[in-house]
Amino acid sequence: MNSIIYFNTAIFLFLAGLHFYWMTGGRWGIEAAVPATSDHNLVFNPxxxxxxxxxxxxxxxxxxxxxxxxxxxxxxxxxxxxxxAFIFLIRTIGDFRYIGIFRKINNTLFARYDRQYYVPLCGYLAVSEFFLAAY
Known part of the structure; x- marks a missing residue:
């Protein structure tokens, strides 16, 4: 149980650090972090x-x-x-267009990373946080 707590805490802190890095102008990984349309225009500019x-x-x-x-x-x-847990469950399911399991746009860098990394990570966080909450 403690290992799940430590692991989830580390994941949250790593992701927070990455967002602080981007906020201060860092560019590493940003191309794969924002959803794009099928013609590769960003859906939004955070x-x-x-x-x-x-x-x-x-x-x-x-x-x-x-x-x-x-x-x-x-x-x-x-x-x-x-x-x-619910926030990460919603993120796992997605918006049915650009993000999540049921996304329709699949030919972008973000979509590939979403399929390979983001959806499984969010699914793990949803299930494990629900488990920790129920424990």
Missing amino acids: GKWGTLVVALGLVAFAAITFAHNFHFEIDVPHYLRYVI
Whole structure:
């Protein structure tokens, strides 16, 4: 059980660090991180504030995962664990066009990475966070 907690916390912190890196102007991996149309135009252009919100959310997910399971003296409602699991379940399923299992656009760099890495990672996080919340 503890290994899942440590692993998920590390994943959240790594992803938060990557988003902080992008927010400060880093370019590594950004081409594969944003969904694109079939003619390779970006679906959206994430700004610094949006990237910051995602990074801080991931830090919060790490803190909730770690603290809740080790019973730190912070007042985190138990249902937040289910919220985290649900967020990653929705991300795994996707928007039925550009992201997730049921995406229709499959000929972009993002779609390839989504299929190979992002969907399995989000699916793992959804299942494991649900498991940790129910434990």
